[in-house]
Amino acid sequence: MNSDTFRKPARRLATLATATALAAGPAALAGAGTAHATTGHGRASAVVLRTGLDVSLLDKTVNVPLAVSLNEVQAPQSADRTALTATLDGVDGGKPFNVLGADVASAKATVTADRAEAAVHLAHARLHLPGLPLLSLVELDTVTSKATCETGRRPEADADVLGAVTVLGKRVTLSAGGPTHVKVPGVGEVRLDLSRRETTSTTAAASALELKVSINPLKLNVAEVEGTLTLAKATCETPSAPAAAPADPADPSDPVSDVKVQGAPEKETKLAETGGSSVTPYVAGGALALILVGGGAVTVVRRRR
Known part of the structure; x- marks a missing residue:
């Protein structure tokens, strides 16, 4: 009974940690898109x-x-x-x-x-x-x-x-x-x-x-x-001109990635220069929380046994 009692909270915590980690993913990819180019016929x-x-x-x-x-x-x-x-x-x-x-x-x-x-x-x-x-x-x-x-x-x-x-x-x-x-x-x-x-x-x-x-x-x-x-x-x-493809925000050559926010901490600025973003710590934190919660749940189960 004790084993079953502690396994359910452990599973709930692990599920919650997983949801927290995945929630940060879409925020980091929100700027991604698909380029379209069309050509009209004259x-x-x-x-x-x-x-x-x-x-x-x-x-x-x-x-x-x-x-x-x-x-x-x-x-x-x-x-x-x-x-x-x-x-x-x-x-x-x-x-x-x-x-x-x-x-x-x-x-x-x-x-x-x-x-x-x-x-x-x-x-x-x-x-x-x-x-x-x-x-x-x-x-x-x-x-x-x-x-x-x-x-x-x-x-x-x-x-x-x-x-x-x-x-x-x-x-x-x-x-x-x-x-x-x-x-x-x-x-x-x-x-x-x-x-x-x-x-x-x-x-x-x-x-x-x-x-x-x-x-x-x-x-x-x-x-x-x-x-x-x-x-x-x-x-x-006249044939219509092809539509210009939008710039890929993930492209390192994009001049927007070189812009530094005034007053931003040095560590965050370096992350932007190396391809990271301000969302990266949250993604890493979510993944770390998932590992810790999973490990803690296993330890508690073993002790109860």
């Missing part, structure tokens, strides 16, 4: 030609939409074509027609960890509309657009139309200061906006040429063509 896209047109037919009262995107790519992709065709029901018996003909028609979009870029290049381009099989809407020598978004730098956008420009058979001079209007009696009217560029803190977009057309061809069963066309458009979005 975006880039390029399109040689995008159309949004309504085509009215002679034998119908409804409009037939012509909404196509030619050589449209999104990173990481590229496309090179010289024959760009479309088919429109009810026009020329449903035969395909060339919307755009060019010696060079390329679109490219790329994205890396810190850079997104898109570019379009056209050379000797001829743009056609349904109902105008022989007369080009517009003819251009060289068309380029480019958008670049790089981490840590402001996005850039650039677009150019170089060389001669012919609209509905008429030679014109484009101006960056405002739109250019071209009217051809018996055919229609075209408005051209040259080199449109837009940038924000994270995005960029460039279009070499935007056209608003209103044509009355009265050929191939086409009564009227209205809408917009965008030639050589490039867009991008």
Whole structure:
């Protein structure tokens, strides 16, 4: 009975000492954490030609939409074509027609960890509309657009139309200061906006040429063509920078560990310099108490026996 009586208090003391020693552990590790780093994905896209047109037919009262995107790519992709065709029901018996003909028609979009870029290049381009099989809407020598978004730098956008420009058979001079209007009696009217560029803190977009057309061809069963066309458009979005990893408080190189508290005892300062802390004596004391209580319990049991 005496043996059982003293074993239970001894166990309680040992358990209490263990809890005291472990309680100091989390206090010493409270500053530890896990570092996270994430990388955002940038975006880039390029399109040689995008159309949004309504085509009215002679034998119908409804409009037939012509909404196509030619050589449209999104990173990481590229496309090179010289024959760009479309088919429109009810026009020329449903035969395909060339919307755009060019010696060079390329679109490219790329994205890396810190850079997104898109570019379009056209050379000797001829743009056609349904109902105008022989007369080009517009003819251009060289068309380029480019958008670049790089981490840590402001996005850039650039677009150019170089060389001669012919609209509905008429030679014109484009101006960056405002739109250019071209009217051809018996055919229609075209408005051209040259080199449109837009940038924000994270995005960029460039279009070499935007056209608003209103044509009355009265050929191939086409009564009227209205809408917009965008030639050589490039867009991008900047990849987000990786999040900085927080400093490890246990790292000896951390400058915070070199800071000395004013008025602190010399022994405590030395502990900080060697990688210890003010909590260390409590951890050691808890462990020592566990040993002493355990040894004392064993001694008491032996004496009672």
